[in-house]
Amino acid sequence: MASEQFPTTLQEAILFFSNHNNCKRFMVALRWPDGRVQCPLCGSEHVSYLEKARLWKCYSKHERPKFSLKTGTIFEDSPIGLEKWLPVMWMLVNAKNGISSWEIHRGMGVTQKTAWFMLQRARLAMQGISGGKLGGEIEVDESFIGGRARNMHASQKERKGIRNGGTNGKTIEMGILERGGEVRAGVVADRLTETLQNAVKQNVEPGASVYTDELRSYFGLDEHFAHKVINHAEKYVDGEIHTNGLENFWSLLD
DSSP states (O other): OOGGGSOOSHHHHHHHHTSHHHHHHHHHHHHOTTSOOOOTTTOOOOEEEETTTTEEEEOSSSSOOEEOTTTTSTTTTOOSOHHHHHHHHHHHHHOTTOOOHHHHHHHHTOOHHHHHHHHHHHHHHTSOOOOSOBOSEEEEEEEEESOOGGGSOHHHHHHHTOSSSTTTTOEEEEEEEETTSOEEEEEESOOOHHHHHHHHHHHBOTTOEEEEOSOGGGTTGGGTSEEEEOOTTTOSOBTTBOOHHHHHHHTTOO
16 A cells, blocks of 8 residues: 555544545555455465455355455454454554543543453554564563552452552563563563563573663563663663663553
């Protein structure tokens, strides 16, 4: 698809993708760049497009010979149309600081529950699939996930072991970001040196540039990586030394 045809603002994206033919051209260009549509089940090119049904029919002998633009994608089992899915994807990839389900709810006119579902699917589609170790410039950071203590009932605080707010009783999420590449995130049991450094070693190539905050658990990474630290008590950016990419990633969490 020519660059001049692609929407540059959310308003343009909503208008552009409201036209099914635009959705079709966009999806075909992404899925079959050479323009030769293939059956997602068997790979055959012996297919024809049924204009009224907005479906393709594969003439190879197998079950479910008809398929749509959504077949074989994260959109497949969703009743939500591409005219809403594609602007949401546009919002997510163009938002430097991330978007929330409430923004999708307001911008696309869907319920907040539907918006949350769409956002989780969209984030899943954007996860990396390389499976190897990350390299280049790497940011490492953690975040505490959980409701605010002041909003919890007393019995809930007691059950979760939360006394005076803070991070007690919250889940620790660790993130590792390859600048210009993918993000890997997952729950860790604690923030001890062995736990965090093992996670870095398992996911990052030796010799890579690793940027962290001043948490002492990261001290010693310089034995395997080019480790540089940003002290958030003094500044948040020192040239290339920062963890702002992961800070933006954490902002995606509702």
